[in-house]
Amino acid sequence: MSKSYVFPEGFVWGAATAAYQIEGSPLADGAGPSIWQRFAHTPGRMLNDDNGDIACDHYNRFRDDIAIMKSLGLQSYRFSISWSRVLPEGKGRVNQKGLDFYERLVDTLLENDIAPVATLFHWDLPAALDDRGGWLNPDVADWFGEYSEVMFKRLDGRIKRWATLNEPWVVTDGGYLHGALAPGHRNRFEAPIASHHLLRAHGKSVQAYRAIGQHDIGIVVNIEPKYAASDSAEDQAARDRAEAYMNRQYLDPVFFGKYPEQMRDIFGEAWPEWPQADMDLISQPIDFIGVNYYTRNVTRHDESSWPLKASPVRQPQHTYTETGWEVYPQGLTDTLTWVKQRYGNPQVFITENGAAFFDPPKAERGRVRDPLRVSYLRQHLRAVHDAIDAGCNIGGYFVWSLLDNLEWSLGYSKRFGIVHVDYQTQTRTPKDSARYYAGIVASHGARL
Numbered sequence: 001m002s003k004s005y006v007f008p009e010g011f012v013w014g015a016a017t018a019a020y021q022i023e024g025s026p027l028a029d030g031a032g033p034s035i036w037q038r039f040a041h042t043p044g045r046m047l048n049d050d051n052g053d054i055a056c057d058h059y060n061r062f063r064d065d066i067a068i069m070k071s072l073g074l075q076s077y078r079f080s081i082s083w084s085r086v087l088p089e090g091k092g093r094v095n096q097k098g099l100d101f102y103e104r105l106v107d108t109l110l111e112n113d114i115a116p117v118a119t120l121f122h123w124d125l126p127a128a129l130d131d132r133g134g135w136l137n138p139d140v141a142d143w144f145g146e147y148s149e150v151m152f153k154r155l156d157g158r159i160k161r162w163a164t165l166n167e168p169w170v171v172t173d174g175g176y177l178h179g180a181l182a183p184g185h186r187n188r189f190e191a192p193i194a195s196h197h198l199l200r201a202h203g204k205s206v207q208a209y210r211a212i213g214q215h216d217i218g219i220v221v222n223i224e225p226k227y228a229a230s231d232s233a234e235d236q237a238a239r240d241r242a243e244a245y246m247n248r249q250y251l252d253p254v255f256f257g258k259y260p261e262q263m264r265d266i267f268g269e270a271w272p273e274w275p276q277a278d279m280d281l282i283s284q285p286i287d288f289i290g291v292n293y294y295t296r297n298v299t300r301h302d303e304s305s306w307p308l309k310a311s312p313v314r315q316p317q318h319t320y321t322e323t324g325w326e327v328y329p330q331g332l333t334d335t336l337t338w339v340k341q342r343y344g345n346p347q348v349f350i351t352e353n354g355a356a357f358f359d360p361p362k363a364e365r366g367r368v369r370d371p372l373r374v375s376y377l378r379q380h381l382r383a384v385h386d387a388i389d390a391g392c393n394i395g396g397y398f399v400w401s402l403l404d405n406l407e408w409s410l411g412y413s414k415r416f417g418i419v420h421v422d423y424q425t426q427t428r429t430p431k432d433s434a435r436y437y438a439g440i441v442a443s444h445g446a447r448l
C-alpha cells in the first residue's frame with residue numbers, strides 16, 4: 001500500500017524569485033545602482049556578458065506574471081525587494097517611486113489571493129554602501145536596520161512574512177572569499193567579517209521588526225547536507241568542517257548565540273573573536289527559517305582545498321543538473337530532520353528548491369517539455385512529506401523558480417523556471433513542470 005502524500009491543512013504552496021534576477025530596469029524611477037548592476041557591467045564577470053538591465057522585464061510585466069501565478073493556483077509568492085530602489089544611496093533619502101513599485105506588486109498579489117513573502121536582501125547591496133565598505137563596514141548593520149524599518153512601516157500587515165537575508169553563506173563565500181559573485185573579493189580575512197556583519201544586520205532588522213511589526217520574520221539559509229566519503233577519521237573531520245562552514249555557521253549563531261568551534265580551524269588567524277553583545281543581537285528569537293535546498297555533498301578530506309581542506313566526491317550513479325548538482329531528494333528529508341533535531345523543530349519553509357536542466361530557448365507550439373524537472377519536483381516534494389511524517393514543522397514550499405531568470409554570473413545560460421521565458425520576445429510559456437506543479441497544488445499533494 002503506497003502512502004498518501006496529502007499535505008497538512010494550511011501548508012502553503014508557492015514559487016520564488018529575486019529582484020535582480022527578474023525585474024530589469026535597475027535604474028528606473030530614481031533607483032540607485034546595486035553592486036550587482038555594477039558587477040554585471042564589469043567586463044569579464046558575467047558569462048556571455050549577460051546583465052540584469054532587462055532580465056524578465058518583471059518591473060513592467062509583474063501584473064502578467066501574477067496572472068500566471070494565479071493560473072497555477074499558487075497561494076504564495078516569495079520575492080525580494082531591491083534595497084537601492086527604495087534607498088538609492090542605501091540610507092537616508094527614500095525614493096517613493098521605488099516603494100510604490102513594491103506596494104503595487106504586493107497589492108496586486110493580495111487582489112489575487114496570493115500571500116506575499118518578502119526577502120529584504122537577496123544579494124543586491126546598494127553600490128553607494130559598497131563604496132563605504134559594504135558588508136565590511138560595521139555600520140552596515142544599522143544601515144540595514146534603517147532600510148528594514150522603511151519597509152516594515154510601509155508594507156507590514158499586507159506582507160505578513162518577512163525574511164531578512166537570503167543565504168549569507170553564499171554572499172560571504174561567493175562575494176568575499178572566492179570572488180565569483182559581487183562584490184568579487186577574494187580575501188580570507190574579509191570573509192569572516194562580512195559573515196558577522198551580515199548576521200548583525202539580521203539582528204538589527206529583527207530588532208526593528210519587534211518594535212513595529214505585527215507578523216513573522218525569519219532568515220533564509222542554504223543548507224547542503226554533508227556525507228563523509230568514507231569512515232576514515234579524516235573524511236569524517238572534513239565532513240564536520242564542511243557542515244560547520246556552510247550549514248551551521250549562520251544557524252548556530254542565530255539559535256545558540258555562538259559560532260561552530262571548527263571556524264577557527266578553518267580560518268585560523270583570520271577568525272576574529274566577537275563581543276557577546278553582538279551574539280546577543282544575532283540570536284534574538286525569530287519566527288521561522290527559510291531553507292533553500294538543491295543538493296547534497298559527499299565530502300572527503302582534501303589537503304589541497306582552500307580553506308576547508310574538504311572536496312566533493314562525484315556520485316556517478318545519480319543524475320546531475322546543468323549547474324553540476326547531484327539530484328538527491330533524500331538529502332532534503334535529511335536536512336529537514338537535521339534542522340528539527342539540532343534547532344528544536346522551528347517552523348521551516350522550503351524557500352527554494354528546484355533545478356536547471358536543459359530547456360530550449362524557444363517553446364515549441366506553446367509547449368516546453370521538461371520531464372527531468374517534473375521528476376525532480378515529484379521526488380523532492382515526496383521528500384518534504386517524509387520529513388513532515390517524521391515530525392518536522394514545515395509551513396510551506398516555494399519552487400525555485402517561477403520564471404527562467406538571470407542566474408547571477410552564469411547569466412541566462414541556466415533555466416530554473418517552471419515557466420519558460422523567451423528572452424527575445426519576453427513571452428512566458430508554462431512548462432510541463434508548471435502544469436504538474438499546479439496539479440500538486442490543486443490536489444494538496446494527493447497527485448504526488
Ligand SMILES: OC[C@@H]1[C@@H](O)[C@H](O)[C@@H](O)c2[nH]c(CCc3ccccc3)c[n+]21
Binds near residue numbers: 018021166294325400
Ligand atoms: O542557483 C539557483 C538559485 C539562485 O538563482 C538563487 O538566487 C539563490 O538564492 C540560490 N541559492 C542556491 C543554493 C546555493 C548553493 C548550492 C549548492 C551548494 C552551495 C550553495 C541556489 N540558488
